[in-house]
Amino acid sequence: MVSRDPSPGERAVARCNQLGVPPFSDETGLLYRPWLGPGFVATVEAVAQWMREAGMSVREDAAANLIGRYEGTTPDAPALLFGSHLDSVRDGGRYDGMLGVIAAIEVVAGFHAHGERFPFAIEIIGFGDEEGSRFPVTMLTTRAVAGVLEEHDPNAAFAELCDANGINVQQALAGMGLTPRGMMTARRRREDVLAYVEAHIEQGPVLEAEGRALGVVSGIAAQRRFEIRLHGQAGHAGTMAMSLRRDALTAASEMVLAVDRVASEAQGAEGLVATVGSLRPWPGVVNVVPGDVTFTLDVRAGTERQRDDAVEAIITAMGDIAARRSIELDLIPRENLAATPCDSRLLGLMERAVAQVTGQSARVLVSGAGHDAMIMARLAPMVMLFIRCEKGISHNPAEAVLPADVDDTIAALTAFVRLFAGNPELSQRRNPA
CATH class of the missing domain: 3.30.70.360 (Alpha-Beta Plaits)
Incomplete structure (x- = not known):
């Protein structure tokens, strides 16, 4: 029997599965990866290595978000930003959030393998805290990037947010050599981010019921x-x-x-x-x-x-x-x-990309779940791509995806980047400060 290399989708699924057990989880027998915990730290190290192998430079910002950058043809060009989250709920699934990060790495790896670059940079961000599974506020690190953290006194605000062990945000950050006020320096400038794209499992049953691998999100509830x-x-x-x-x-x-x-x-x-x-x-x-x-x-x-x-x-x-x-x-x-609509121009490009890959018009649907994209929309135009998941199950160990669907995801995101590059109104402009 002749062996073959795994497809990008198979490799992405395998990597998500690898990250579903210790040392990438804080608990044995289930996946729990809270922000700034030991499982989170181990995960950042592993994903950072995959980013480097895909041809990216890697850094962590002052909110402990992981960022990989694939330079464009022009140094220091603004970036098309892909992202999702690295943390998980307790007893969660392996693909919620993580698959969006890993699939984006595969997109960049494909460009790198062919020496393909664009007038803009491509960045991938793995957000540290989307779920709010450790502290009673969601998307803290996303807010830092978007520049919408508390402006008055973050030290006081974060001192009131405690985890189940009584550790507050300020103390958790200190354990990593970070500070609440320092988190605010993770803010990105509008002129440096062209758009934000997030791929995510659907967390609902619509795509599976209709026999579709992919869906395009029109907005978030x-x-x-x-x-x-x-x-x-x-x-x-x-x-x-x-x-x-x-x-x-x-x-x-x-x-x-x-x-x-x-x-x-x-x-x-x-x-x-x-x-x-x-x-x-x-x-x-x-x-x-x-x-x-x-x-x-x-x-x-x-x-x-x-x-x-x-x-x-x-x-x-x-x-x-x-x-x-x-x-x-x-x-x-x-x-x-607030309810957050996706950018209409980006939505149109994503629909075209999905149609190119699947051979049928894209299914457009609303997201009932919240995502990093709804915060990032306050920084830059955004769009989301949904991936079919078995029975619509999420936040549950029974989460499952098909490697073939992930192959389609990677192909659609790749097509989206090329379509984006061919639209000067989007790819060559700078957002107003």
Whole structure:
């Protein structure tokens, strides 16, 4: 039997699989790669080496993002920026985020192998923190690059954001020789970035149901997130009468059901979903009535109006429940992300690239999930490419992709770069400062 070299798609999938186990995960038996953890550090080293092998120079910025640069025909030219994230949720899948970075490396490797360069540079960025799986705010390092971190006092703001072990962002950065104020120097100048492109697994079932390998994203849904803290009265489980209880957990349980009811009963709200993904009672022991509970709320919809109407209804319901049960209710806003459309010109180029590769017109769809692209859109025009994933499963070890689909992804991104290069309005302009 004659052996053959793996295709770019096969190699990309194999590399994602390689990064799915220790030392690239902080836990044995499942994938968990939080920003600035040991698994993250090991991953940066491995991906950096693959970038170098693809002909790129490599650096890390002040937010611990990994950046590879493939120079253009003109030194110090502005860059077409590809990216996605290196971190993962706890017990996540191997392709969410990571595949977009690894596929982009394969695109550059192809250009490098043929000595092909462009009037612009190509950069690939592996963002450190998109998921917010360590600290209760998402896309911190993406915000740093886009220049939209807190402008007032990042030291104070980051001191309040703690992980499950009580380590705050400032302390985590210090462990890597970094600082909150230093993170702000990761900001990219508008004139240095021509556009941002992100390839990502769909995280939904549409492409698989329609028998398509690829889809082009028209925009990303609006999101709001809150941390909700309930304060009641802890007491002995055997002696505190039911009529006298101020049980924070039963109040939280009723609120969780209200979240589900509001989202399920909403009429005419495109893509409206609401989720309580984390709930922590205190003290969390069998013989004590919980006195405090902290939980999260995530609300998304196709428009800000639909999202905000649902949030208002949920907060009203929570207030009624808290008042009836004599529970103090604190709502702490954590995210407020507007619906983000992809750039129409880039969208057109990506549709053409997909059609060239697949032989059929591109499927255009909205992303219900958030992505680095929605923050990067505040820095430069952006577009996204979706990759079919099995059963639409994501944030789960059952994530799966077909190497042939990844081959199509790499081919479509390659075609996109060439189309971009042939459009002087996009590839030779500089964004206004």
